[in-house]
Amino acid sequence: MSTLSPEVQVAIARVRDDVAALHAELVRYGLVVWTGGNISGRVPGADLFVIKPSGVGYHDLDPSSLILCTLDGDVVPDTPGSDRSPSSDTAAHAYVYRNMPEVGGVVHTHSTYATAWAARAEAIPCVITAMADEFGGEIPVGPFAIIGDDSIGRGIVETLAGHRSRAVLMRNHGPFTIGRDARDAVKAAVMLEDVARTVHIARQGGALVPIAPEAIDALFERYQNVYGQQPAAGAQ
Secondary structure, eight states: OTTSOHHHHHHHHHHHHHHHHHHHHHHHTTOOOTTOOEEEEEOTTSSEEEEOBTTOOGGGOOGGGSEEEETTSOBOTTSTTTTSOBOTTHHHHHHHHHHOTTOOEEEEOOOHHHHHHHHTTOOBOOOSHHHHHHHSSOBOEEOOOOBTBTHHHHHHHHHHTTOOOSEEEETTTEEEEEESSHHHHHHHHHHHHHHHHHHHHHHHTSOOOOOOHHHHHHHHHHHHHTSSOOOOTTOO
């Protein structure tokens, strides 16, 4: 830890704080049970990320209990949390960070409705505007992969390559989401479960009505670039 610059050490502390607090959002939105699921966050300015320890309850997490890893998935020794084992999904998260440099956060849950679509190996079709806004189309299905090595990470990267979706349903496993930072990836996880539930319920009443591709493009463009508060002219 002493070999890291003061700026990087400050960045690590900020990411630890953010990721620890964001785990509570998974509980709040009912996306996890017991100790399942995890969040990681990339450390800006360094080839490092912070991730949840394996098998630790959400109410027992604090910034110092999170584990600092290299982008190879190795625990950085002599740092807070380094005496614990990192999440069993660490290799998958590391693979995503190595191969998707624009990604600053990764989230994995077993949220009920999204996982049900994954169990059927069925993509969630884009039939509501909220999906077009947030994901730019359907939620794709990734391949089946065994937990423990980087197979899941490879499946995530291969499935999302060239895709606007920030979510993937790993077959027979559950959803993974990515974002520009950990908070953005958590938002994607929350929105994914919401649309997975809504589309499931809609299908019980009859055939789904797809949105035209050009309308999806327009909705995605507006939501990503116009929706929300815009900075005032000259504001930093």
